[in-house]
Amino acid sequence: MTEKYKTETAKKVSGTYGCLYCRTAASFKGETNRMPKTCPTLTHETLTKDISAYEQEPLRTIMQAADKTPFTLEHVLRSRVEELIFYCHDLGLKKIGIAFCVTLMTEAQNLAKLLSEAGLDPVPVCCRVGAVDYSEIGLPKAHPDKFAAICNPVAQAELLNLAEAELVVQVGLCLGHDLILQQTCKAPVTTLVVKDRVFDHHPVRALRAGLDTEPVSGTI
Numbered sequence: 001m002t003e004k005y006k007t008e009t010a011k012k013v014s015g016t017y018g019c020l021y022c023r024t025a026a027s028f029k030g031e032t033n034r035m036p037k038t039c040p041t042l043t044h045e046t047l048t049k050d051i052s053a054y055e056q057e058p059l060r061t062i063m064q065a066a067d068k069t070p071f072t073l074e075h076v077l078r079s080r081v082e083e084l085i086f087y088c089h090d091l092g093l094k095k096i097g098i099a100f101c102v103t104l105m106t107e108a109q110n111l112a113k114l115l116s117e118a119g120l121d122p123v124p125v126c127c128r129v130g131a132v133d134y135s136e137i138g139l140p141k142a143h144p145d146k147f148a149a150i151c152n153p154v155a156q157a158e159l160l161n162l163a164e165a166e167l168v169v170q171v172g173l174c175l176g177h178d179l180i181l182q183q184t185c186k187a188p189v190t191t192l193v194v195k196d197r198v199f200d201h202h203p204v205r206a207l208r209a210g211l212d213t214e215p216v217s218g219t220i
């Protein structure tokens, strides 16, 4: 924790912040009187009101681009892929890495095509690059006598570093492999597709309807 928030850190003595059980989301409209007493907007005012980070680069530019991204000038909503293209153009990013799961290769190649058509320079890299067998890093295999390639997020990221990707887009990487990719990539990483093998990569279904919701078919 930054030194300047030290006194507020001391206030969080146990449990969690009010957001856990809040029913008003009052900070959204700045309605102080509707915020729960444990709302961090009230309990950690110095920290939550501190906008100094946004006054410096690169956050200043990112915040401005993010603000313009959801809508066109005609106030029409953009899809997430359209947002990605707009964001790249707005920030002047050209070389866009695509770190994809082998099960979503067609979708990743379709994304590359869309980025190319938009004048960008996509660099897709598959998760199984290197063709390294599970046994080489001591992982168990369902069929020990057969070859099975591990996901290789370090090589995936290093290839994108070598290609000098300015932004990396994740398409369906496994949980854990995505974290390794993020910490190995030199460029910032954004997620376009989150892997969810049960809900066809829509994890929000489990959050809206519960974990026992009927599975949805799709790629693994």
Ligand code: SF4
Pocket: 017, 018, 019, 020, 022, 023, 024, 025, 026, 027, 028, 035, 036, 038, 039, 040, 041
């Ligand atoms: S920040 Fe405050 S008002 Fe917003 S959800 Fe959390 S507790 Fe509620």
